[in-house]
Amino acid sequence: MRLSIHLAASVAAVALVPSAFAQPSVATAKPAPVADLVRAIDIPYEQFTLPNGLRVVVHTDRKAPVVAVSVWYDVGSKHEPAGKTGFAHLFEHLMFNGSENAPGDFFEPLKQVGATDLNGTTYFDRTNYFETVPTAALEQALYLESDRMGWLTGAISQAVLDEQRGVVQNEKRQGDNQPYGLVRYKLIEGVFPADHPYGHSTIGSMADLDKASLQDVKDWFRDHYGPNNAVLVLAGDIDVATAKQLTAKYFGPIKRGPESVAPEAAVPMLAQSKAEVMKDRVAAPLVVKSWPVPGLNDPAAPALEVAASVLGGLASSRFDNALVKGDKTAVQVSAGYSDFAQVGTFTIQAVVRPGVDPAIVSKRLDELVAEFVRNGPTADEVQRTLTTNVSRRIGGLESVGGFGGKAVALAEGALYSGDPGFYKKQLAALAAQTPASVKAAAQTWLTRPNYSLTVMPGERDAYDEAQVPPPAKEVNAPEVAAKGTREPMPKVGEVGALAFPAxxxxxxxxxxxxxxxxxxxxxxxxxxxxxxxxxxxxxxxxxxxxxxxxxxxxxxxxxxxxxxxxxxxxxxxxxxxxxxxxxxxxxxxxxxxxxxxxxxxxxxxxxxxxxxxxxxxxxxxxxxxxxxxxxxxxxxxxxxxxxxxxxxxxxxxxxxxxxxxxxxxxxxxxxxxxxxxxxxxxxxxxxxxxxxxxxxxxxxxxxxxxxxAGWKAEGTAGTKVFREDRSLPAPRIVLVDRPDSPQSRITGALRTGLRGTQDLLPVITANDALGGDFLGRINMDLRETKHWSYGAYGGFQRHANAAPYLINAPVQADKTGAAIASMRSEISAFVGAKPMTQAEFDRTMTGATRSLAGNFETSGDVLGAMQANDLYQRPDDYYATITQAYRTMTRDQLNNAIRSVIDPNRFVWVVIGDAKAVRPQLDTVGLPVDQLSAASVAGAPEERK
Known part of the structure; x- marks a missing residue:
């Protein structure tokens, strides 16, 4: 089994092996050579460059009437000078807040066109934005992406800057609030010198962000976000001729900007190995060791990938076999190679079995690495690793976009290596690895000094917490420098129907x-x-x-x-x-x-x-x-x-x-x-x-x-008894004390009279405007208006015999009471005096119907839908008929449906936070407060205050 420890994740191993279908036994199964698997992976593409320098890569995939739009900018945290850390990530947020010719939240028009896989991310080497849209909405998506590339600065006001700065600070708090949440900062500081381009976290210094002026951020945009510093990938239901026409129309008028220059970023050599210990409120000690190593363009990269997999990536890895299944001194061990564009890190980590001295595990890890360096992997270990790693790529290539589809593979290659087809070179190099090549890379890089960190259970060490920014000074609409300089946003054509398989x-x-x-x-x-x-x-x-x-x-x-x-x-x-x-x-x-x-x-x-x-x-x-x-x-x-x-x-x-x-x-x-x-x-x-x-x-x-054949039931089958229970929990606040939490996690829980097997489409659709979407009132209020949270959502938790309504809202600790009051107010208004508006209804209905083709792009999506239909006793062709169900809905029907099941006065609000900071706020909300100890949650006798 694998534990859900915050820093670790297991990756499923899936391979494409084109051998004969019917094979008599596992022992005689002969997987094809890895080189054959690599040759089977192909993403045909064409590319061209606009006169302004924008690189465009096009891949045609007609399996569904959707197109993935992915824009990758050559700017990440490595480009940030001292005093401006976090700027790249801040701009990722700012660029979702509307542009000069498309003011307002970027999610609004994309929601209406039925976009799926809609997001943006920032890391050391890049900032990217992506969405998958119906083919008929492609022009609108290109208009929006081009407008924030060429016409953004006039839409950035002091109010917008302060708002998104607050959101970013709560994103940081949300990560910091997790067990082992501060380890990421220590690893960066331990592996890289402070002045190294990779020597600070992408989320940056909150002090730097607080100091950023409006002019600072506008200058940053002008210096880094020109078309000549970007790659646009279009993958899906599109061809090159159409791509040339549309990109010239929408991106062609944008002027070239300054060239982005990669900073000098050599692989650092630590003067000597360094070991540190920190404390955190965790359940088990953690030992982490990290080496600075070369990045993805270095010839050593594929060998380091294999080394990490053999040591701690495979389910049968050496670390697992020795420490988890062998001497049982650890409950989880892993190894990973992070291949950034210019450098990389090779990191191993072990969650130590409680009661075991972490020094024993640390020493054993050193011994296993030393043995690996001396002797290298076996041929079988290399083969199993290659099959596994090549397979992972296959699994992701069913999707045209999102976080790991075809568009990502092409964009990464174009931006990091100057070649959209670089993925093929990577896979070929991986397939060429041998025990000798992996051993040689390990001897070169894993014999160097490393940084080691041990996290011990205890009171969390003090750290600099982000300050709450001052309230926005400007409440009027953002300034618009060039409003109306472009043609209006194009309309959406007829969206293709969902083709759900029989x-x-x-x-x-x-x-x-x-x-x-x-x-x-x-x-x-x-x-x-x-x-x-x-x-x-x-x-x-x-x-x-x-x-x-x-x-x-x-x-x-x-x-x-x-x-x-x-x-x-x-x-x-x-x-x-x-x-x-x-x-x-x-x-x-x-x-x-x-x-x-x-x-x-x-x-x-x-x-x-x-x-x-x-x-x-x-x-x-x-x-x-x-x-x-x-x-x-x-x-x-x-x-x-x-x-x-x-x-x-x-x-x-x-x-x-x-x-x-x-x-x-x-x-x-x-x-x-x-x-x-x-x-x-x-x-x-x-x-x-x-x-x-x-x-x-x-x-x-x-x-x-x-x-x-022959599988039969034995003995008496188990039974579940669901007795009708009309009692409801008493409305109140339940506070669980978690000391020193920079955020409070709020859960609003409402038991409804609904069952999952009922037709819940009307209430689920109505909730889209309240809590079910980024643009829902709860999130827009707590995140975008008040910037107290990184994200707050509510929805029906659908079980066969129940469907309670749950809200999850992590908020900064000093706004816990006010956030509950605000959510109660929003819910009351939505089911009372301010129900779903016509604009919210139109947005919800168009988004629901137009997104269907993108929602079922992959086999996994279809498999999940089949199971849900069966559990909720819906017909197998449910999704083939759902469009017609949406078209018969009215706004009054939706408002009446959700009003009949949500009573804002019946919620129980569960708060996980620092009682000494939170309790005084909760006492002012107007509900009784039950304060529980951590022991009561663990199952000990309940202790109330």
């Missing part, structure tokens, strides 16, 4: 229902075994039984122990992962269709008879207990544990949805408990299998029949 149903030979859809965009099969269980089926006096069962399910079979199983999956490019919702427990499968049969053999073993080996139980239990302790240090984790019992009452099945369970119960769980849960709930008579594949249904069904 869904077919059948029965396997053992009676399990198969729900299938065919998508041929990538040669991969995804499937989910969905069981009618979920956290509602957890054992009432042993909360955590389901979580432990899922954590143990892939720890071994009769054929493989834990390590052998991980290696077998990696060789096949197979990814198996587990999950659960309140209603369903899932065991999911993702594999190259060419390896379907041998991959299914492993998956079937886990479904039918997982071993639950006693030899792994103690280790997994320790990992789970650490996860539970971690949840109790995390504001989100605390909220997830406390809100369900408040909403439903302690005896309700949905009240069991409390994170990873109860620590005392998990400590007492035995193998027999896990086997009993598996037999009662993870059984064929409670299962449905959902599949999206490029292979025909008959072929997939035959493979499943072969793999699952």
């Amino acid at each position: 869904v077919q149903r059948a029965r396997l030979s053992n009676g399990v229902e198969l729900v299938y859809a065919q998508r041929g965009t990538v040669p991969i099969t995804q499937m989910v075994a969905s069981f009618d269980a979920g956290t509602a089926a957890d054992v009432a006096d042993k909360l955590g039984t389901q979580a432990m069962t899922l954590a143990m399910i892939d720890e071994g079979t009769k054929r493989f122990n834990s390590i052998q199983l991980a290696e077998a999956k990696e060789r096949l490019g197979l990814d198996i992962f587990t999950g659960s919702s309140a209603d369903r427990t899932t065991v999911s499968f993702r594999a190259p269709s060419a390896n379907l049969a041998p991959s299914l053999a492993i998956w079937a073993d886990l479904l039918r008879a997982p071993a639950f080996p006693e030899s792994e139980l103690g280790r997994v239990r320790t990992q789970m207990l650490t996860q539970i302790a971690q949840e109790l240090t995390d504001p989100e984790g605390i909220a997830e544990r406390i809100v369900p019992p408040i909403l439903y009452g302690a005896g309700h099945p949905y009240a069991k949805d409390r994170g990873s369970g109860d620590a005392a119960a998990v400590r007492a769980l035995t193998r027999a408990d896990l086997v009993a849960f598996q037999k009662a709930w993870l059984r064929p008579d409670k299962a449905k299998i959902f599949v999206v594949s490029d292979r025909p249904m008959a072929e997939v069904q035959a493979a499943l029949d072969a793999a699952l």
Whole structure:
């Protein structure tokens, strides 16, 4: 199992292996050479450059009537001089606040055209903006992107600057407020000299941002955001001829700006290894070691990528095998290579088992790295790494845009390496790696001095907190220097209809229902075994039984122990992962269709008879207990544990949805408990299998029949009882004291009388204007108007037998009480005197209908929709008919629908924050306040103040 520690994330391994479909066994499976896999990855493109220097890259993909628009600027935090840190990131925010010829929030027009994957990001090397729009809305998207490139400065006022500066400060607070949230700053400071271009965080110094004048930020824009410093990628339903015409029309008039010059950024050499210790309110010690290394354009880059994967990236990595599964001194270990444009970092980290001296783990990490440097990886380790890493790229290429689609691959290559096709060179170089080349890179770079940081549990060390900026001095509309200098924004044409694939149903030979859809965009099969269980089926006096069962399910079979199983999956490019919702427990499968049969053999073993080996139980239990302790240090984790019992009452099945369970119960769980849960709930008579594949249904069904033949239910099935309960929780504020929190996490919880199986489309659609969207009133008030939060949203949490309304709003600590008062006011107005306006209704309806094609671009999107339709008892063609349902709605219908279920006076407000700073504010809100200790959240006797 993998823990959800803030600094670590596991990446699924998925490969494309074009071997024969039907293979008799895992042992005889012969994945194709990695070089063949690399040759199969292709993103055809053409490029041209406008006279003003704008580079345009075009990729045609006609699978859906959408186009990804991605603009990458050659400006990141590495370009910031001393005294102006954070400017690049600040401008990412400012450029969403409207331009001279398109005033107002940038999200407004894009919402109306049905944009999906809409966002922007900043990092050391670049700032990018991206959206995927219906083909008919492409001209409007290009107008908006060009207007903020060429006509922005007149729209930046002091009020806008102060607003977005406050938002950025709350983005910083939100990150800092997490367990281990300050480690990112220490690592940068430890690896790079203070004057190095990569020597400060992208979010920057809040003091620098507070000092920034209006003229400073306008000068920064003029110096860095010219068309000659940008790459525009258009990927999807477009051709080069159209791209040339439209880009010349919209971007051609923008004048060239100063050339962006990459700063000198050599890989630093630390004079000697340095070790530091810091304290934080965390559940377990963390050991981190980081080396400065070359960046992505260096010949050593692919070898360093392989080294990181072998040491701590694979499920069967050396660190995992030695420290987690071997001596069990760590509960999680990972390694990663961050390949920036000019430099990189090679970082390893270990979450230390509570009670173990971190120095022991640190020393063992050093020994394992030293052994790797001496001897290098094995050929099998290199092969498994190459298959895994090439596979990750395939998984992302089904999407044309977003955070990791085709547009991203082309833009990164163009901006960082001067070649949109650089991804092919990277993959070819990766495929060419050998044990000798990886060993050589490790000997060159991992023998140098490194920076080491140990984080110990304790009171968080003091750090400079961002100050609240002064209120905006200017409340009038932003100045407009060149309003009307362009033609009006183009209209949106007729948007293409959603082409949701046909869904077919059948029965396997053992009676399990198969729900299938065919998508041929990538040669991969995804499937989910969905069981009618979920956290509602957890054992009432042993909360955590389901979580432990899922954590143990892939720890071994009769054929493989834990390590052998991980290696077998990696060789096949197979990814198996587990999950659960309140209603369903899932065991999911993702594999190259060419390896379907041998991959299914492993998956079937886990479904039918997982071993639950006693030899792994103690280790997994320790990992789970650490996860539970971690949840109790995390504001989100605390909220997830406390809100369900408040909403439903302690005896309700949905009240069991409390994170990873109860620590005392998990400590007492035995193998027999896990086997009993598996037999009662993870059984064929409670299962449905959902599949999206490029292979025909008959072929997939035959493979499943072969793999699952003879799978039968044994013993008595588990039952869930949902009794009707008309009682409602008393309106109040529940405060959980989390000392020294720079933000308070607020959850507003309202139990409604709705069930998820009802037609909730009217209330969900109405809520778009209140809490369901960036432009919703709650977010616009707390983020854009007051800049007290980085983001605040509300929506219906849809379960089969309930649909409560939940609001999540992290706000700066000194505005906690005022934020609750403000949200109560917004909700009251929306269901009272100020309901959804005609403008909000029009925006919601056009956005909902026009975004459908982009919402179901990938196989994973389709697979999720199929499961949701089944759970909520909707027809399989639900999304094919939803447009007509939207068109029959009226504004009065939506207002009446949401007014009938949301009572602003019945909310319970849960606040996770620093009681000494927050309690006086809450006492003025007008609701009773229950203050709980951290111990009560952990399951100890409740303590109220």
